[in-house]
Amino acid sequence: MIQRPITQFVAALIAASAMSVATGAAAQGAPQSVTQTRVDVVHMGAxxxxxxxxxxxxxxxxxxxxxxxxxxxxxxxxxxxxxxxxxxxxxxxxxxxxxxxxxxxxxxxxxxxxxxxxxxxxxxxxxxxxxxx
The missing domain is CATH 2.30.30.240 (PRC-barrel domain)
Incomplete structure (x- = not known):
């Protein structure tokens, strides 16, 4: 009996996370922009x-x-x-x-x-x- 509410809760949590990522929602209510940069690990190792x-x-x-x-x-x-x-x-x-x-x-x-x-x-x-x- 408990299995179904937990499963529904986890599914709702995953859906909410996916929506916040898709809509650009961010922590503290401010939109965030993240720029990805490729890092040369050999250079960083030096x-x-x-x-x-x-x-x-x-x-x-x-x-x-x-x-x-x-x-x-x-x-x-x-x-x-x-x-x-x-x-x-x-x-x-x-x-x-x-x-x-x-x-x-x-x-x-x-x-x-x-x-x-x-x-x-x-x-x-x-x-x-x-x-x-």
Missing amino acids: GFRASKLTGATVYNRDKDRIGTIDDLILSPSEQNAFAILSVGGFLGMGKHYVAVPFNSLQISDKQIVLPDATKQSIEALPEFKYAPD
Whole structure:
């Protein structure tokens, strides 16, 4: 006896889902448009996962430690990416953040290098502050 109402409910749910897709209905009542893009997985495989870069140590050409990657920021209007480096300080005290263009970093052999940087030149950059949420 219960089988028939459950079957009817599932059928109604499937029909409603199909209608919302067919009519363009979307979450929160706003129409959504989705553009499909074919991704070359071989090319994507050569990229870097943000989760693996965050917290990584950044060195200069002389293998001096100059900071760590705290965050990555993507600029939608300029199509640029920036690495936010945590620099200076000792044991978390006195550190501050600076932004450097992501493309200025060289990543190879699981090491991140900002070739011409020194601790002093990086610490002299203007402090980066996150915008309030």
